[in-house]
Amino acid sequence: xxxxxxxxxxxxxDQHRNKITSNKGGWKIGDxxxxxGYSMMDDLIGQISWFQLLVLNTTGRLPDKNLATWLExxxxxxxWPDSRIWCNQIAALAGSVKTRPVAAISAGIQASDAxxxxxxxxxxxxxxxxxxxxxxxxxxxxxxxxxxxxxxNHSLPGFARPIAKGDERVTxxxxxxxxxxxxxxxxESLALEISEYLTIQEGESINFGGYMAAFxxxxxxxxxxxxxxxxxxxxxxxxxxYAEAADNTAGSYLPLQCQDIIYTGVAPRDLPNP
Amino acid sequence: xxxxxxxHSRNDAFCEKTSTSIWQETPSTTNPYTVSEARCHxxxxxxxxxxxxxxEVLFLMFQGELPTPEQHQLFEHLLxxxxxxxxxxxxxxxxxxxxxxxxxxxxxxxxSLNVLSGEQGGSHEVFQAMKYLQNNQQVTPRxxxxxLTQAAKILVAQTDEGDIIPAPxxxxxxxxxxxxxxxxADNVFNHCSPGPHLRWAHAMLDGIDEELTLSWRIAGLAGxxxxxxxxxxxxxxxxxxxxxxxxxxxxxxxxxxxPITEMPFLAEENYVIK
Numbered sequence: 205x206x207x208x209x210x211x212x213x214x215x216x217x218d219q220h221r222n223k224i225t226s227n228k229g230g231w232k233i234g235d236x237x238x239x240x241g242y243s244m245m246d247d248l249i250g251q252i253s254w255f256q257l258l259v260l261n262t263t264g265r266l267p268d269k270n271l272a273t274w275l276e277x278x279x280x281x282x283x284w285p286d287s288r289i290w291c292n293q294i295a296a297l298a299g300s301v302k303t304r305p306v307a308a309i310s311a312g313i314q315a316s317d318a319x320x321x322x323x324x325x326x327x328x329x330x331x332x333x334x335x336x337x338x339x340x341x342x343x344x345x346x347x348x349x350x351x352x353x354x355x356x357n358h359s360l361p362g363f364a365r366p367i368a369k370g371d372e373r374v375t376x377x378x379x380x381x382x383x384x385x386x387x388x389x390x391x392e393s394l395a396l397e398i399s400e401y402l403t404i405q406e407g408e409s410i411n412f413g414g415y416m417a418a419f420x421x422x423x424x425x426x427x428x429x430x431x432x433x434x435x436x437x438x439x440x441x442x443x444x445x446y447a448e449a450a451d452n453t454a455g456s457y458l459p460l461q462c463q464d465i466i467y468t469g470v471a472p473r474d475l476p477n478p
Numbered sequence: 479x480x481x482x483x484x485x486h487s488r489n490d491a492f493c494e495k496t497s498t499s500i501w502q503e504t505p506s507t508t509n510p511y512t513v514s515e516a517r518c519h520x521x522x523x524x525x526x527x528x529x530x531x532x533x534e535v536l537f538l539m540f541q542g543e544l545p546t547p548e549q550h551q552l553f554e555h556l557l558x559x560x561x562x563x564x565x566x567x568x569x570x571x572x573x574x575x576x577x578x579x580x581x582x583x584x585x586x587x588x589x590s591l592n593v594l595s596g597e598q599g600g601s602h603e604v605f606q607a608m609k610y611l612q613n614n615q616q617v618t619p620r621x622x623x624x625x626l627t628q629a630a631k632i633l634v635a636q637t638d639e640g641d642i643i644p645a646p647x648x649x650x651x652x653x654x655x656x657x658x659x660x661x662x663a664d665n666v667f668n669h670c671s672p673g674p675h676l677r678w679a680h681a682m683l684d685g686i687d688e689e690l691t692l693s694w695r696i697a698g699l700a701g702x703x704x705x706x707x708x709x710x711x712x713x714x715x716x717x718x719x720x721x722x723x724x725x726x727x728x729x730x731x732x733x734x735x736x737p738i739t740e741m742p743f744l745a746e747e748n749y750v751i752k
Contacts, residue, residue, distance in 0.1 A: 214511050233487045288744050290579035294589060297568035297575075301596030311572060311592035319580035320738060366579075366738050453640035454598040455652070458744075460566040 228261065240264045255279075263429045270384040271423060275433070277380055278416055281373040282322065283440030285448075287457070291316040291438050292445035299449030300457035308450070312442030313435070320366050321413070323434045327427050328361035329417035333391050334426070340394060346401050362395065362414020363402055373412040381419060389422025500539060519543070533557055536720070540713050549707055552670040556703045559662045560696070560718065562725025569594035569722070573730035578741045586730045591719050594726065598643070599697075604718040607647025607701035608711035611675050619678050623685030630690050642690070647698025648683070655693035663694050666703065673706025 212218075229238035237244040240260055248257060255272035259265060267275075287296040291312040298308035316322030336349045344352075350360065365371060381392075388396075395418035399410035410418075420430055449457045499519070506514040516523040518535065519542050526535050530544070533554045537545040545553055563569060573590040581589070594600050614622050629644035643649030651659070666672065667680070679694070679702045686692045697718075704714035733740060 212509075214509055217511055234485045286749070288749060290575050290581075293575055294572040294593060297572045298593040298596065301568045301593065301600045302598040302602075303593055303596035303600060304602075307592040307595045311589040314585035314589040314592075315572070315576045315579070315581045317582045317585055318576070319582075321579065324580070324582060367743065454596075455640065457568075459652075460571075462566070465565045 227264070240266075242266075259433055262432045263425075270386070274377075274380060274384055274386070274419075278377065278434075279437055280440065281377060281412055282316075282437045283442075283444075285441055285444030287445040287449065289321075289438075289441065289445075290318070291322060292441050295442040295446035296449035296457050299446040300452070300455055302450065302454050305446065305450075308446045309439065309442055312446065313439060316438040316442075317435075323431060323437050325361065325413040326417060326431045326434055329413045330421060330427050330430060332361040333395055333414070333418045333421055336398070337391055337394055337421075346397060350398065350401065360398075360402070362417055363399065363410055364408040365411040369407065370409055371411045371415075374410055374415045377412070377415060377419070386419070386423075389419070391418040391421040394418070499542070536717075537707070540717070541708055545707075548671045552666070552673075552703060553707055555666055555670050556700065556707075557721045559666070560700060560721035562728070563594070563696075563722050564725075565729055567594075567599070567726075568596075569600070569726050570729045573726045574733045575741055577730040577733035578736050578738050580738075583734070587723060587727050590726045590730065591723065594719060594722055597646075598641075599695075601715045601718045601722075603646050603695070603697035604701050604704070605711045605715040607645070607695075607697045608705055608709075608714050610645045610647065611679060611698075611701055611705055612711070614682075615674070615678065619681035620685050622678070622682040626682065626692065627685075627687050627690065630686075630692055634690070642692070643695070644692070645698075647695050647701050648679070648692060649695055650691055651693070651695055653691075655691050656695055657693075659694045659696045659699055662696075663699050666699070675702040675705040678702075 227240070229240055229242075231237050236246065239248060239257070242248050242260070248260075252260075252266070253269065253272050253276070255276045256267055256269065259267045259272065259275070284292070287293050294315045295308045295312035298311050303311075316324070318324040319328075339349055339352070340346075381388075392415070395410055395414055399414075402408045402410075417430070425433075502517040502520075503513045504515040504517075506512045518526060519538055521538070521544075526538070530538075531550075531554075534544055534550055536557075537549065537553050565571075565574075569590045572593040573586055576586050576589060595602055597603050597606060617625075626644045626648060630642050630649070633642045633644055641650045641653065650656075663680070666676065672680070679698060683693060700718055700721075701711075701714060704717060709717060
């Protein structure tokens, strides 16, 4: 921690006391707002999209417009206005008790950081496809790759999904990838190979998280950058479901009678004497 | 086009250090970042841990003094009254939905408290109820009842659906009186010493035309208790959120190991797209 034996053990914290050192940029009053060296008002506003700015601010890398368009469509793919989806339902429940928009949307976004869907799947999906590619380069077969990962719990990040089999978003984004001129890279290629194998063996296939992770791994993205970029992935769907519930009469979103909750606990009993 | 704006700092006199009268940390002699003693409003933290209840220290934290025996009794009753908003409350449903969909556990309580923050059935109704009670303390309960009755009759004429809430914290609940909140209110009156806000609201409700089926809503009862305990609307809303957190968290914990199918997912035929 400390380079000099005479330095106190808290020297590191003292160096940061009352001081911010940023590589990101900031506001120099009367001069400019800087984002990774670009002057926001002179170089960025009106010239790059919000998604380009999001990636620039998060990673320091300014992506080209095609990659930003791909990412924007990727966000759209997770923004269904269906309040049965868990994160959307949470925003709808919030709307139905007249919670303020920012609190409701934040609640939906937080819910989406889950192991079954949303940004919470990115890390395992990326890890799997990156490791699988390394293992394949080392000579492992497709069968071995899958068996090694599935182990005892049969979980394969990026493949299969809750509620339904198959994933129409993969087809749409695969088409968009080609329309935007992206070649199929090694991660995407391997992910599609595994998907075909699973379809034949188990009737399962790649899900959107798996496809997204593989495609973006080919574009040079990795964790934690990718998890940070995708944090608001589901937001437009959450917005929709909150807005509708908030517009409706309070309490009218899926109201429950007492009997709609099944009690399974112990029977009524008296409190013991103190 | 305006190229440059004459932008200059206002040179506001920001304080150099944060101040607080709540918590005092005395640095240890060996490292100025670590604590040798902590005090809450002057009382040593360790002495509070060993000699006072959580309820008393929570009161002390916000009010600056330990509660009197009467205040302690009322605060304890209030906190236990609010400990579970019920499994049908939208905040609990949000918590359970997030739990089964495997949302990261760190997000469960924050997202559920966001849902709890609503202004109809949530914490902001408590804030508004406290404002209403404060603003009406100079009015007799009889006049308060007349104003509420008049407002309710206008709302009944104007409203086709949903609850009639002529004042925050006072109105119908699922179209009728809130019988369980009435029981909790009776319990508070039977076991604690009600202060002026509880007595005013009780007398005011006594003067309401029975046909209107207006009653305490939980926000009104909580708000009146909190005002009698010396809390402001701002601190009252915060206390309400703290008080409801245990029940919400427990509902999520119960579902944490359950599959996604342990919460309803509305069937296709019941999801109607207009």
